[in-house]
Amino acid sequence: MPTKSNTLDPAKTSGKTQAATQAQKAEPATTKPRVFSGIQPTNNPHIGNYLGAMRHWAAEQDQYASIFCIVNLHAITLPQDPAELRQNTLSLAAMLLAVGIDPQRAPLFIQSHVSAHAELAWLLNCVSSLGWLNKMHQFKTKAGDDRESATAGLYDYPVLMAADIILYDADLVPVGDDQRQHIELTRNIVERFNERFGETFVLPNPLIRAEGARIMALDDPTRKMSKSEPNGAIFLTDPPSVIKKKIARATTDSERTIEFNPNRPAILNLASIYSLLAQQDHARVEEHFAGKGYKEFKAELTDLLVATLEPIQARYNELMGDAAQLDGLLRAGADRVRPQAEATLARAQTAMGIR
Ligand code: AMP
Ligand code: TRP
Numbered sequence: 001m002p003t004k005s006n007t008l009d010p011a012k013t014s015g016k017t018q019a020a021t022q023a024q025k026a027e028p029a030t031t032k033p034r035v036f037s038g039i040q041p042t043n044n045p046h047i048g049n050y051l052g053a054m055r056h057w058a059a060e061q062d063q064y065a066s067i068f069c070i071v072n073l074h075a076i077t078l079p080q081d082p083a084e085l086r087q088n089t090l091s092l093a094a095m096l097l098a099v100g101i102d103p104q105r106a107p108l109f110i111q112s113h114v115s116a117h118a119e120l121a122w123l124l125n126c127v128s129s130l131g132w133l134n135k136m137h138q139f140k141t142k143a144g145d146d147r148e149s150a151t152a153g154l155y156d157y158p159v160l161m162a163a164d165i166i167l168y169d170a171d172l173v174p175v176g177d178d179q180r181q182h183i184e185l186t187r188n189i190v191e192r193f194n195e196r197f198g199e200t201f202v203l204p205n206p207l208i209r210a211e212g213a214r215i216m217a218l219d220d221p222t223r224k225m226s227k228s229e230p231n232g233a234i235f236l237t238d239p240p241s242v243i244k245k246k247i248a249r250a251t252t253d254s255e256r257t258i259e260f261n262p263n264r265p266a267i268l269n270l271a272s273i274y275s276l277l278a279q280q281d282h283a284r285v286e287e288h289f290a291g292k293g294y295k296e297f298k299a300e301l302t303d304l305l306v307a308t309l310e311p312i313q314a315r316y317n318e319l320m321g322d323a324a325q326l327d328g329l330l331r332a333g334a335d336r337v338r339p340q341a342e343a344t345l346a347r348a349q350t351a352m353g354i355r
Contacts, residue, residue, distance in 0.1 A: 035064040035207070036170035038071040038111070038161070039096070041089040042080070046233040047305070048215035048225035050099065051276050052176030056209065058100030060174070066106035067168050067337055068096060070330075073111045073118060074161065077154040078142065091316075093326050095236055098316035109333035111164065116341035120163035121156070123348050127192050128159050132185055138178065162186040167341040169202040177213040178224060180206055197351035201344075212276050218250040221265035237313060240306045247302045258289035258297050270301060277304045 037057060039049065057068055070092050075085060089110060101108055111117050133139070136158055143150035161182050165173055166189075173183050183206040190201045217223045217232025225233045234246055251266045258271055260282045274297075275285045289297050319326060349355035 030065040032063070032065045033171040034169055034202075035060070035066040035172050035174060036069070036165050036168045036204075037066075037174050038069040038074070038164055039092065040075045040227075041070050041072055041085060041092045042075050042078070043088065043227040043230075044235040044237050045092065045095055046215075046225055046227060046235050047273065048176065048233065049227075050236060051212035051215055051273065052209070053174060054096065054099050054101075056174050056207075057096075057106070058102075061102060061105045064172065067170075068101060068106055068108045069111050069164060070096075070109070071111045071161075071164065074157060077151060077157050090323060090326055091320060093330055094316050094319035095312075097319055097326075097329075098312045099236075103329055103333055107333040107336045108330065109337055110330050113331065113334035114167075114338050114341050116167055116338070116345040117160065117163050120167055120341075120345050120348060121160040123345075123352060123354075124159050124162055124166070124189050124193070125156065127196065128162075128185075128189055132188060133158065135181075136185070137181055158182045158185050159189070162189045165204050166190060166201045167344045168337065169340075169344065170204045171202060172207045173204050174207040175213075177208055180208060193348070193351075197348075200347055200351045211272060215273065216265065216269040218246055218269075221251060221269045234305060236309060237316065238309070240302075240310075243305050243309070244302050247298050247305070250298070252294050256293050258292070258294075259286055270297070274301050274304060277308050 035057075037053065039045065039053065045054065057066065060066070070089055072085065072089055075088075093108065093110075096108060097103070133155060139150070139155055139157065142154055158181075161179075162185060165183070165186050173179075173186075175183065183204065187203060190203050194200055194203075215225045217225045217229060218234070219229075219232040223229075223232065227233065231246075231249075234243055238246070247270075250270060252270075253264055253266055255264065255267075258267060260268055260271055260275075262268060271282075271285055274280075275282060278285070280288070346355060
């Protein structure tokens, strides 16, 4: 949990500007911990995104002062078709609203609509070591063997993510387990910046759940469920017939009991999905399936997924029917958060002597 030292003392903050004061007027001061998180508009979100991140964002809107961002500048670090990217951005917004994000309580916006993200990323580049970036697992995975052909944007991805988090003085960043290293990097950047230029940025903490933070692929429980691998993922838009097929094909093992056993990763993954969706603890799930085989388990898991996704899909379809309204909502979200982002950027520029 955030501590007092995480919250900047305004008196100590160097270069507090008029813009910062206006930002405080625009958004009433809050004593709640500040939450920021982002999601990329590539392909469709899946139940890994939902269980690891999205459902917590929706559930904790009252507990935290939350801001959520569709990170399209991150999406273009790999080749994207422009028309598809535009469409994916809108449909992701609809899905975030459909899972329960309430834009009144938690502003929702598109990263490229607030130019301070790209601008702060440049300043942060100038305090980030190549040594730090060279350690990033995600770059290594995404760049693959042909690293020479990877773009500078893909390499710099984590610094842009640090800028996202820092701009909104986030105390907590709710994400899946795969983002842990990026948040550690953000902390390094904040510490180095504050050390060199005086206390300027808030030090964020990751908020990663003990369970659900790493949902594995249905067809290969040694890999995480990923948007780019449709066979291993259940997308939030999958119709019941597709869900049924994917669960029927999901990898199991040669035993027949349902248990939460780390040595049986396929069943552990499926049983965890069941436990999280049904909101039942492990003992209860094991007890429920005692004496039953994979067939019954898979049938119940399918029903549970369909029942969870049906109302979400109904709301999603409704929202997708009015693109103009969605677009207006996203632009209003950007207008709401921009003053705060610009105030933080101004603080950084003043601290660095470029303003
Ligand atoms: P992304 O799709 O990469 O933009 O991720 C959006 C959010 O979902 C981030 O918080 C990720 O850490 C989280 N996430 C992505 N894949 C998984 C997964 N397989 N299990 C749990 N969380 C995930
Ligand atoms: N890199 C994150 C992911 O792939 C997405 C992201 C971008 C993000 N900026 C962020 C998450 C800021 C949290 C906070 O999941």
